[in-house]
Amino acid sequence: MIDAVVVGSGHNALVSACYLARSGWSVEVIERDDVLGGAVSTVQRFPGHKVDRGSSAHIMVRHTGIVEELDLGAHGLRYLDCDPWAFAPAPVGSDRPGIVFHRSLAATYQSIRESCGTADADAYRRFVEVWGPRSARVMRAFSKPPTAPALLSSFWGLEAADGGIDLSRQFLGSGDALLDEYFESEHLKAALAWFGAQSGPPMSEPGTAPMVGFAALMHTIPPGRAVGGSGALTVALASRLRSDAGTVSLGDSVTALTRQGDVWTTRTSSGREIRSRVVVAGCHVLTTLDLLERGGYDSRTIDRWRHRIRIGPGIGMAVRLATDALPDYSSAPDSSVTHGLQLLVSDRAHLRLAHGAALAGELPPRPAVLGMSFSSLDPSIAPAGEHQVTLWSQWQPYRLSGSRRWSDLAGPEADRIIAEVDALAPGFSASVLDRHVQSPQDLEEEMGLLGGNVMHVEMSLDQMMMWRPLPELSGHRVPGADRLYLTGASTHPGGGVSGASGRSAAHIALRDDRRGLRRLWARR
Structure with a gap:
């Protein structure tokens, strides 16, 4: 028997596996695909071309500290700054220049001034000054499990001078409302709305203002491009995992997850039955529910959850x-x-x-x-x-x-x-x-x-934070499935390349293990 089976080799699953293996656990990652990394992977599509299968620009993971904590640079990972980090061409027929978003706020200010005028350039500088610190707090909230105290501390724990109740209103507002509050130029608004909309929802939805606000963070650390392709991140994670004696098995899909007593049995399509103390499920949450149902979990409960999760x-x-x-x-x-x-x-x-x-x-x-x-x-x-x-x-x-x-x-x-x-x-x-x-x-x-959704499930306000993907499943756990932990884009903080969900799931598993050992010592 091993300590942990990790289902799937997406970047969050591999981050979990690395933190567990670093703590001395025996870990095996099981991946149905012959390609490592899920949606953070790179393959040859054309002769001589390394082509990403899913994500390309890595934005959030560079703000989490995970790359440094796992020392992924020592395993070959190297990032290049995207600078300029964005460009919004002028509309067809316009005689104005496009907007160039540099890492340098001063250079960005000058570009917006030339394209949209001084008033909008001044407004953009105010936007960055206000939303830079706020977005840093959001990122800190994204880097922790979605508990109410942690989220309240991160989102609304600002000094009274920073807005109080009005600040919470702005966080719950729409991206469009935020843009209309700051800017006049529709060209500039469209560019920032399109950046914010990469999370999935349109900027007309409530709770999307922070998604626009993330643009302010790009002047601190811009999007990064992993040398060799997006998959260089998961290749480095797998290398780190193996250096701590973890293993990765490709081309063998998990077919069922069964809990008997204190032991999980992971069954695979090749006929393997792997016994472990812990399972970390890094696949789509609906896929995880299917695996639990095949392993004997209550079908009526599974069905109720399925019908409430929106893809x-x-x-x-x-x-x-x-x-x-x-x-x-x-x-x-x-x-x-x-x-x-x-x-x-x-x-x-x-x-x-x-x-x-x-x-x-x-x-x-x-x-x-x-x-x-x-x-x-x-x-x-x-x-x-x-x-x-x-x-x-x-x-x-x-x-x-x-x-x-x-x-x-x-x-x-x-x-x-x-x-x-x-x-x-x-x-x-x-x-x-x-x-x-x-x-x-x-x-x-x-x-x-599933559904072609790269974020797994919709990133609407009611399926984010302590509600992602459902309140019952939001703490990286499944009720009644002890020592099974959820990670991946289906869980807080959602889609995109951050690794934060993987780290949170691993930390919860390690904490549970320490508490279990303390209880055992107390009984003895």
């Missing part, structure tokens, strides 16, 4: 491109804008129409596109003379209206997504050498992202 209508699709050139944006001051996120929307109506269409099972009138071209920062991911561009189109419906199928529509929709770039960077489409399209259906089938 949503679908969040988006990706188009991965091999090109012979980088996008050359007409309104960019220079090619350095391709180092970061390219926010390819000019107004919030563009975003609202895309989201509304997805709710109805329709394709967006115009795809809302985020561009990333990290071969400009890290040439190692593409052959000499070639580049790699990822286009993310958000609010593409998982379930299409009528009898339409993604197998028929993915190609034409990819054409429309590329055309959005072409309108702002003329000639870009001619640079495309090869492409790999990931529809919402493809995301589900390849990486277990």
Whole structure:
């Protein structure tokens, strides 16, 4: 018997495994896929290209301290700063320059002043000064288990001079309301709304103001690009795990989780039965509930939970491109804008129409596109003379209206997504050498992202913090399943590359173990 089985090899699962193994536990990670890392992984899609399967820019993990705590640099992980960290091209037909978001606040101020005017530049500086410290508190809340005292301390434990009740109102407000409070330029509002919307919900929803506020943190530590691709993070985590005698088994899916007495039995498709004291489930929460049900957990309770967890209508699709050139944006001051996120929307109506269409099972009138071209920062991911561009189109419906199928529509929709770039960077489409399209259906089938939702379940206010994914399941535990711990995007703090959920789950498991030992010593 071993100490812990970890189900899934996503980055949160591997973070949990590393913290447990570092504490002397015997740990085995079981992964159904032949590729390590889940949605934080990199494979060869085109000859000589290292292409991400899921995430590309790592934003939150660089703010958590996990990279340093696990000494992942010693296991090959190296980050490059995305600086500029974002670029919002000027709308087609505009004679103004695009907005460049540098790590330097002063340089960003100057760009906004040239594009939107002095008033909005001054407002942006105030926004960063106010929301920088607030967002740092949010990040601290994200780095802890979602208990009410921890969340209250992080969100509302500010000095009375910082706003009191009005501050809590702002945290619960919408991103759109926050943007309207600070800025006049719709171009600037759209850029920040699109950045905030990468968490999933539209910025019209309550509780989305902090998602916009995260932009202020990018002037402290900008998004990072792992050298060699997004999967370099999970490769480093696996290396760290093995250095502490942990193991990873690929290509063997877990089929059931059963608890008998003080022992968990993990059954796999290859016929293995692994006995352990603890299980950490890093897969989708609905997948975990299926595994528990097959292992004998009460079906009526499982079914009730299933029907209350919302995956949503679908969040988006990706188009991965091999090109012979980088996008050359007409309104960019220079090619350095391709180092970061390219926010390819000019107004919030563009975003609202895309989201509304997805709710109805329709394709967006115009795809809302985020561009990333990290071969400009890290040439190692593409052959000499070639580049790699990822286009993310958000609010593409998982379930299409009528009898339409993604197998028929993915190609034409990819054409429309590329055309959005072409309108702002003329000639870009001619640079495309090869492409790999990931529809919402493809995301589900390849990486277990049910409903094509890269955040697992909707990141709406009622499914965040101590309500994620449900109040009963929010403490990284399942009632009645002692010593089984939940981690991954289904749990607090949600999707994105942070690793915080994995660390929290491991710390809870270790704390429970220490308490158990103290009780045993007391009885003796």
